[in-house]
Amino acid sequence: MAQNINVTSPEFDYTIKIGSGLLDKIGEYVPAAPSVVITNTTVASFYGKRLSQLLPNSSVITMPDGEQYKTLETVNGLYPELVTAGLDRSGTVMALGGGVVGDTAGFVAATYMRGVRFVQIPTTLLAMVDSSVGGKVGVDLPQGKNLVGAFKQPEVVIIDPDVLATLPEREWRCGMAEVIKHGFIADEQLLQPELWDKTQAEILIARAVAVKVKIVQEDPYEKTVRAYLNLGHTFAHAIERVSQYSWPHGEAVGVGLVAAARLSYVLGLCSAELSEKVEKVVSTVGLPTRIGDLDPAELFAAMGSDKKWQAGHSRFVLLKAIGQPVIAHDVEAGVVIETLRQLKS
Ligand SMILES: NC(=O)c1ccc[n+]([C@@H]2O[C@H](COP(=O)([O-])OP(=O)(O)OC[C@H]3O[C@@H](n4cnc5c(N)ncnc54)[C@H](O)[C@@H]3O)[C@@H](O)[C@H]2O)c1
Ligand SMILES: [Zn+2]
Known part of the structure; x- marks a missing residue:
């Protein structure tokens, strides 16, 4: 059973859906208008084909994998691909990937045609508990991280913990860094190792997301x-x-x-x-x-x-x-x- 966490934002309210098997139901949550999925080469190799089958009317666009590609150069390369895909102002950009894809695709969604709809499908633990929630999107400059960006709220965030099965162990631990950060800020329960078992990822994610949601609602x-x-x-x-x-x-x-x-x-x-x-x-x-x-x-x-x-x-x-x-x-x-x-x- 999927859990829904509702988020109030200054622009509109949206839902974070968390549940095993949600990816296969993605068609139910994406607006009917034209849509484009932005992902990276690694995530595409695992889930690209499945997504193309689930969303036959969407184009899947890939960017290279790595923080070093969270740049304006990448963004510059993505805009013309959206034009080629026929994405107009009624369209939706979906981010399928970790925080790098989410931040970059979100910036594209915030700026392409002065902003189109945006859907987050986070595939790393870090993106599930942190970067896909709260609307901050952007890219790095050589001078520093996240120096160019925008606030762009997603229409919906779809979290399917099943995709974590392919996530390397090291990336799981990276996500745990944000989970325990949320623990120290606001929820001591998140610091209990019993809760860190991957078999209970859904519970852990929901709890960690709740900390972020509470804070961003208070101070968007x-x-x-x-x-x-x-x-x-x-x-x-x-x-x-x-x-x-x-x-x-x-x-x-x-x-x-x-x-x-x-x-x-x-x-x-x-x-x-x-x-x-x-x-x-x-x-x-x-x-x-x-x-x-x-x-x-x-x-x-x-x-x-x-x-x-x-x-x-x-x-x-x-x-x-x-x-x-x-x-x-x-x-x-x-x-x-x-x-x-x-x-x-
Ligand atoms: N916007 C925000 O509020 C916010 C918050 C926290 C972090 N961030 C940003 O998020 C970024 C870090 O995100 P990240 O840790 O997700 O890194 P990432 O996006 O680079 O993903 C980590 C690696 O995992 C791979 N991957 C993703 N999903 C996978 C899956 N299901 N199976 C196998 N491999 C998979 C990726 O291809 C990549 O190699 C940083 O740029 C950081 O600044 C943003
Ligand atoms: Zn962080």
Whole structure:
């Protein structure tokens, strides 16, 4: 039985459907007007053919696989394909894939003909619990992550946990980074390893999605509490950039959570126990807790292009306790760099 989670957004309300076997019913949820599925080469190799059969009137367009393709160049290449596919203003763009496809296709949907309808069909755990919900879409610039984007709400989000069967183990762990992030922000239950079993993915996803939905409904345009969802992300985005995206987003978030918790402790915001707990949960999931050979000073410098740092003033989401995130401004560079240095080994 599929679960429906209803989301109120400033433009319209939409439903997140979660349930085994939903992919096979996709035709029921897509508007009858022309539609185009944007996916990548890897996801197409698993599900492209099936989707073409399920949606005989839709074109399937593929982009290359990888964060390095979440760019304006890719977007530029997709627009003419939509024209060729005959997509007009009544049409729908569907994103079938992980967060990279979702963010890129969503940006295309937000801008093509000043915006067409958009449907999210996330296929990674990360995209299911995080990126497909809340309407943020966009691409990276060489100067930093997600620097060009828009808010584009989906008409519907279709989550079929069955597609996780083909997801590599490493990508599952990356998704778990966002699940535990939601746990630390707002739902301690998500931190219980008993809930992490893949056989119960549907329950885990629904619970993790619920945290994000509650926050984005309260603050759709990130004026206040939505910023809490960036816990660990100032560090993570710097790690991704400095490593030239050889670190996947989820692994960078894992270390980012550890760094944020340690910084919270150093600044006197939380107990040593909480900082240790964050590290333990991250390592139990199987995510990295150390920055390896990345240079702390270089990481700090890379944080300067974080779009949340207004006029160069640092801003971190930190933790006072589980369920109590806080925002800290103007943390001294030396303190941040020293925190990262301690994560060298
Ligand atoms: N918009 C938002 O609010 C938001 C939130 C969080 C993250 N993000 C973005 O999401 C991106 C990361 O997303 P991701 O972790 O899903 O990475 P991803 O999209 O690169 O997917 C990870 C890998 O899994 C493969 N894959 C996807 N589904 C599969 C399946 N079912 N079976 C087998 N392989 C599959 C992909 O081809 C890729 O190689 C980052 O760009 C990040 O910035 C956006
Ligand atoms: Zn993230």
